[in-house]
Amino acid sequence: MKRIPKGEGQTGIAPKTKSIRAAFEKGMNVLFFLCGAVAVLFVLFISVYLIVSGIPAIREIGLADFLFGQVWKSTAKEPQFGILPFILTSVYGTAGAIVVGVPIGFLTAVYLSKAASPKIAAVIRTAVELLSGIPSVVYGLIGMTILVPAIRTAFGLSSGATLLAAIVVLAIMVLPYIISVSETALCAVPKEYEEGSLALGATEMETYFRVSVPAASSGIAAAVVLGVGRAIGEAMAVMMVAGNVANMPSLLESVRFLTTAVASEMSYSAGLQRQALFSIALVLFLFIMMINAVLAILLKKGKKS
Amino acid sequence: MEHKSLRRTVYDRTMRILIRVCAALTCLLLAFLIGYIFVNGIPNITWQLLSTEPSFRSDTIGILPNLVNTLVLILGTLLIVLPLGAGAAIYLTEYAQNRRVVAAIEFAAETLSGIPSILFGLVGMLFFTELLGWGGSIRAGIMTMVIMVLPTIIRTTQESLKSVPQSYREASLGLGSGKWHMIRTAVLPSSVDGIVTGYILAIGRILGESAALLFTAGSASILSSNLLQTINSSGGTLSVALYMYVSERGELEVGFAIAAILMFLALLLNLTAKVAGKKLKR
Amino acid sequence: MQAGTIISAQDLDLYYGENQALKKITMDIPERQVTALIGPSGCGKSTFLKTLNRMNDLVPNVRIEGTITYRGQDIYMPKLDVTWLRRHVGMVFQKPNPFPMSIYDNIAYGPRTHGIRNKRQLDEIVERSLRGAAIWDEVSDRLKKPALSLSGGQQQRICIARALAVEPDVLLMDEATSALDPISTSKIEDLIAELKKQYTIVIVTHNMQQAVRISDRCAFFLLGQLVEFGETTQLFSTPKDKRTEEYITGRFG
CATH class of the missing domain: 1.20.5 (Single alpha-helices involved in coiled-coils or other helix-helix interfaces)
Structure with a gap:
């Protein structure tokens, strides 16, 4: 019998002759390809948009004056558009968050992947997931109501909304990413390496830190880079705790990041000021693309070894 | 010794x-x-807070519009990104032959997932609200969120599709089904848990997002009379409302109330994702 | 305990959870000889080997009764420092497991761990250990290269050199040649013959010809029990136990 069985799949649009069927399959192929192509288009679209809208102001202000100018006075009569304060604030803020967050995250990951019993590990893993699920505005709110007043009284400042507050908030925000990516890398270290080290009379801690950690180093580096990307791109939480003044960065001063520079003036800006904000976004975008490239290299390296 | x-x-x-x-x-x-x-x-958190609009006349604050906006924004985004993301993932795991094409799409998805949300907000604002003339509106917010969560959806769907044993595919094709029929009957059902988990993650991201929505969907807190009007007009989600109440108006109590609701929803989503991951697998 | 015994097990029982993997093992391992442990897979020979430097501690739910002494010292007494034990009773694994570091760093890992920092001293140890493992000539010009770039047989000799670098007393080898090709295997067998002048060697092997070639004494394990233990030549020519005879004549296993 050459009848095609009347199965579930033969109802509806599924065709019954060979040529129509082939055309149908071809059509599905094209359809799915278009879905995939959309992702590529989005990236191209965003890149092109940021570049095109970011270049005019840089042209008008001059690249050196824009990048290295120390004064940002966008609404003054003779406006100045130097974004060095924002660049340095973003760099220092991110570096600070990494310096605080990485050791804690990394050591937690070592405990989680090597020393914790399965039950405790499950608890910590859930905690890490939940931490990463907390919205950034909630972090901002907590920073505003706990950290900022605490810094004000601790250092006797008129306002506690400072780079320091932003660093602490960012450190907490990058923690879950650092932990989960390093943990994955540490778990992938073959058990044989650790056995080899233990059999030589090394203690467990010596084994973890001198064999497992070096073996997972590219994965751990990727965790750090991912953390850098998250910290440098965070806007709202930082906006709520950093005071948002365009000072050159200093730990106990109110500062403005690249992200918050874009966000804080966007709603009322016009003309060159507005275009300068697009240029800041372009600078931020370039930073992120660089970080992405490093991340991709590290992850590839980790997969190989 | x-x-x-x-x-x-x-x-x-x-x-x-x-x-x-x-x-x-x-x-x-x-x-x-x-x-x-x-x-x-x-x-x-009071009933009045949850069930009313903010009113200057009676000097009360209510977050009902923000709840509605959040819901509409999430549903709208999922409606669009669901077929798009799943389609892209299906293409990558089931159809794509050319390694270069796969690499390009995966690279694009990775790049998208690394872009800070403030940049999505900026481009969304320039393109949807200004160039297309949609104004600050939920639909501009929806489109921006679609771009933002697409990589999450692609990645999680892709991972769960990859985890389907090759033998299922061979068995189905061996019975004479076409490729799409094979995918629909053999591949998708056994990867549904991962796909659902991906959507839950995406909901979490939209729920917590503020920077990208502030400049696209706006921050209004007004109830519209119908769905179409809601989508076409400006509306702040819970996260955006939290920011506005705390930073612009100094209403810390309302901020904490919204934060508690957001935290509760985040816990709920995490739990749902775990249960869904386990239940649907069986 | 006989004279010249270095490790002695008395009534050793070992349980993995509910399963008893070793039953009342009593055995004296002689110093500076090669002792081979043979038997069908799952007979407990590897498990027994791992109890000798407490690598079984890594397995969850493992329980041990009875005693093992190393040079008269009870190695399962609660206050014992396992790092001290493992330094003196080294181990080479079935699958070569050099660390993902340079050859030099692999060999220097043990001495460094035990507190040697002096560069000249380390250089000396590395050379001596690599010579001891008969691989110096092959790698002396590329000590900074990653150890994982070597062939399997070379990697295994690196692992032996790494074990020698901490100057152990006893060397445990868990099927150390089973993952290697015949040429590498014979190189390592030659090496073992050389090493027994200085070290006590206990080797687990599933290869009976190998046991005959390299061991002085041989122990036959079956279902967690030590069936027979004696001079290798005697055990293979005139086994006392019927089960041993059946095994070595190839009736099972």
Whole structure:
């Protein structure tokens, strides 16, 4: 019998002759390809948009004056558009968050992947997931109501909304990413390496830190880079705790990041000021693309070894 | 019998303690954050807050419009990104032959997932609200969110599709089904858990997003009379409303109340994702 | 305990959870000889080997009764420092497991761990250990290269050199040649013959010809029990136990 069985799949649009069927399959192929192509288009679209809208102001202000100018006075009569304060604030803020967050995250990951019993590990893993699920505005709110007043009284400042507050908030925000990516890398270290080290009379801690950690180093580096990307791109939480003044960065001063520079003036800006904000976004975008490239290299390296 | 040197003993003890302290710190931090938000937020959650619009005349604040906006925004985004993301993932795992094309799409998805949300907000604003003339509107917010969560959806769907054993595919094709029929009947059903988990993650991201929505969907807190009007007009989600009430108006109590609601929803989503991952697998 | 015994097991029982993997093992391992442990897979020979330097501690739910002494020292007494034990009773694994570091760092890992920092001293140890493992000539010009770039047989000799670098007393080898090709295997067998002048060697092997070639004494394990233990030549020519005879004549296993 050459009848095609009347199965579930033969109802509806599924065709019954060979040529129509082939055309149908071809059509599905094209359809799915278009879905995939959309992702590529989005990236191209965003890149092109940021570049095109970011270049005019840089042209008008001059690249050196824009990048290295120390004064940002966008609404003054003779406006100045130097974004060095924002660049340095973003760099220092991110570096600070990494310096605080990485050791804690990394050591937690070592405990989680090597020393914790399965039950405790499950608890910590859930905690890490939940931490990463907390919205950034909630972090901002907590920073505003706990950290900022605490810094004000601790250092006797008129306002506690400072780079320091932003660093602490960012450190907490990058923690879950650092932990989960390093943990994955540490778990992938073959058990044989650790056995080899233990059999030589090394203690467990010596084994973890001198064999497992070096073996997972590219994965751990990727965790750090991912953390850098998250910290440098965070806007709202930082906006709520950093005071948002365009000072050159200093730990106990109110500062403005690249992200918050874009966000804080966007709603009322016009003309060159507005275009300068697009240029800041372009600078931020370039930073992120660089970080992405490093991340991709590290992850590839980790997969190989 | 000699013991190991003092230096080694100290190193071992110190590291043992240090990693435990750091792990404990992480957990305590979470416990503290949750506790702090709930203690400060729950007392401020009132029926009036949940069920009304803000009113200047009676000087009351209500977050009903924000709840509605959040819901509409999430549903709208999922409606579009669901077929798009699943389609892209299906293409990557089932159809794509050309390695270069796969690499390009995966690279694009990775790049998208690394872009800060403020940049999505900016481009969304320039393109949807200005160039297309949609104005600050939920639909501009929806489109921006679609771009933003697409990589999450692609990645999680792709992972769950990859985890389907090759033998299922061979069995189905061996019975004479076409490729799409094979995917629909053999591949998708056995990867549904991962796909659902991906959507839950995406909901979490939209729920917590503020920077990208502030300049696209706006921050209005007004109830519209119908769905179409809601989508076409400006509306702030819960996260955006939290920011506005706290930063612009200094209403900390309302901020804590919204934060408690957001935290509760985040916990709920996490739990749902876990249960869904386990249940649907069976 | 006989004279010249270095490790002695008395009534050793070992349980993995509910399963008893070793039953009342009593055995004296002689110093500076090669002792081979043979038997069908799952007979407990590897498990027994791992109890000798407490690598079984890594397995969850493992329980041990009875005693093992190393040079008269009870190695399962609660206050014992396992790092001390493992330094003196080294181990080479079935699958070569050099660390993902340079050859030099692999060999220097043990001495460094035990507190040697002096560069000249380390250089000396590395050379001596690599010569001891008969691989110096092959790698002396590329000590900074990653150890994982070597062939399997070379990697295994690196692992032996790494074990020698901490100057152990006893060397445990868990099927150390089973993952290697015949040429590498014979190189390592030659090496073992050389090493027994200085070290006590206990080797687990599933290859009976190998046991005959390299061991002085041989122990036959079956279902967690030590069936027979004696001079290798005697055990293979005139086994006392019927089960041993059946095994070595190839009736099972």
